[in-house]
Amino acid sequence: MKLTLVCPCLLGIEGLVADELRALQCENVRSENGRVYCDGDMQTVARININARYAERVMILLKNFQALSFEELFQGVKSIPWEQLLLKEDTFPVSGSSVKSQLFSISDCQAIIKKAIVERLKEKYNISWFEETGPLHKVRFWIMKDQVSIMIDTSGNGLHKRGYRKNALEAPIKETLAAAVAKLARVRSDGTIIDPFCGSGTILIEALMLAKNMAPGVKRKFNAEDWLNIPKKIWREERERAESLVLQDAKVQAFGFDIEDEAIELTIANAKKAGVFAHLKAQKRDIRDFKAETDYGCVLANPPYGERLLDREGAAELYRVMGKVFTPKRGWSYSIITPEDQFEKLFTKKADRRRKLYNGMIPCQLYMYYK
Structure with a gap:
C-alpha cells in the first residue's frame, strides 16, 4: 500500500531531514516549516523510524481537507478508509492542535474526530462497540488556518528517545x-x-x-511494530540492514x-x-x-x-x-x-x-x- 508520510522536525533542520530521507531511498521528498513529507510503504515506515537521526517522529498522512464547521470535520474524517489501518480491536486515541482556525476547541475536535472514526468502523465491521484492547494507533490532527491534516503516529515515543539516555543533567540538548x-x-x-x-x-x-x-533507533521499539496488519519481518529486515x-x-x-x-x-x-x-x-x-x-x-x-x-x-x-x-x-x-x-x-x-x-x-x- 502506497503511503504519504510526514516527519515533524525541529525548525532549522528540515534540509537535513529531507537529505536523510532521500538517502534512505524515500520517494517524492518535499519539506515545509517544521515537517518533511515523502512517499513510501510500510517498509519505508520501518526504515525511517529505525534510521532517522533528525526527525521527531514518523506519521502516516491520511487526508488533508478544509473544515470550517464540525460537520465538515466529521464528514472529512469519516471519508477516510479507516478499516484499512484499524482492526476492530485496535486502540485509537485522538490528539492534536489547532491554530488560527474556526475550529479552535481541541477537546471538541478530538470528540468529533473520534466519533467519525467510530461511525465509519461501525459500518465496515457491523459492530456497535469497540473495546479498544488491541495495539495502539495514535490518531493525530493538525488544523492550521482551517486546513485539516489527519495522521496516524507510527513511532510512539519521539524519535529523539534513542534509549541510551536514562539519566541527564539539567537542561540537556535534545x-x-x-x-x-x-x-x-x-x-x-x-x-x-x-x-x-x-x-x-x-x-x-x-x-x-x-x-x-549507527542507526539511532535500532535498539528501541516503535508503536507500529505491534500493528497486526504489518508483517514482523519488515522490522527484522530493516534492523539487519541498518546493522550491516x-x-x-x-x-x-x-x-x-x-x-x-x-x-x-x-x-x-x-x-x-x-x-x-x-x-x-x-x-x-x-x-x-x-x-x-x-x-x-x-x-x-x-x-x-x-x-x-x-x-x-x-x-x-x-x-x-x-x-x-x-x-x-x-x-x-x-x-x-x-x-x-x-x-x-x-x-x-x-x-x-x-x-x-x-x-x-x-x-x-x-x-x-x-x-
Whole structure:
C-alpha cells in the first residue's frame, strides 16, 4: 500500500531531514516549516523510524481537507478508509492542535474526530462497540488556518528517545538537535571529536553514532511494530540492514570534558548504553585548560548560558574564555550552539558560518569556525 508520510522536525533542520530521507531511498521528498513529507510503504515506515537521526517522529498522512464547521470535520474524517489501518480491536486515541482556525476547541475536535472514526468502523465491521484492547494507533490532527491534516503516529515515543539516555543533567540538548549539530560540523569517521561541556554526553554520543553510521533507533521499539496488519519481518529486515551498514573499522575518537564529576559519570554510562564507549574518553577538566593538542579536531559545544544554568554575566565570561582557548588552527573547527545574540562580540571572533536552530523552544545560533 502506497503511503504519504510526514516527519515533524525541529525548525532549522528540515534540509537535513529531507537529505536523510532521500538517502534512505524515500520517494517524492518535499519539506515545509517544521515537517518533511515523502512517499513510501510500510517498509519505508520501518526504515525511517529505525534510521532517522533528525526527525521527531514518523506519521502516516491520511487526508488533508478544509473544515470550517464540525460537520465538515466529521464528514472529512469519516471519508477516510479507516478499516484499512484499524482492526476492530485496535486502540485509537485522538490528539492534536489547532491554530488560527474556526475550529479552535481541541477537546471538541478530538470528540468529533473520534466519533467519525467510530461511525465509519461501525459500518465496515457491523459492530456497535469497540473495546479498544488491541495495539495502539495514535490518531493525530493538525488544523492550521482551517486546513485539516489527519495522521496516524507510527513511532510512539519521539524519535529523539534513542534509549541510551536514562539519566541527564539539567537542561540537556535534545538528541535530534545534537545529531544535527554533528552533521553540520561535518564529523568524520576518522576524526577527533571534543565536547568541553559534555554534560550527560549527548553531543558526543550522537556524533560518534553519526561517524560510525549507527542507526539511532535500532535498539528501541516503535508503536507500529505491534500493528497486526504489518508483517514482523519488515522490522527484522530493516534492523539487519541498518546493522550491516555500521562502520566497524571507524577510527573516530571522542573526548568529553566537564567540571562536574557527575557529568563525567553520566557521559560514560550513557556511552556504554549507546554502544560507543570504546571510542570515548571522559575526564574532569575546566574550559580554561582546553588545548588543541592533536593535529586536527572538531569541537562541538553547547555551553551553559544565562537563560539556563548560569547568570548572564557568568555566561558572558565563559564565552570570553572560549574565545581565548578556541584558537584558529589548521585542521581544527569549532561549532558552538547558543541563544546569546552577542556571542560573536563576547567570543571576539566573527563566525565563518552561522545557522539558526532551535533548542526546544529557545531560538539559537550555531556558530561555526573553521578557517
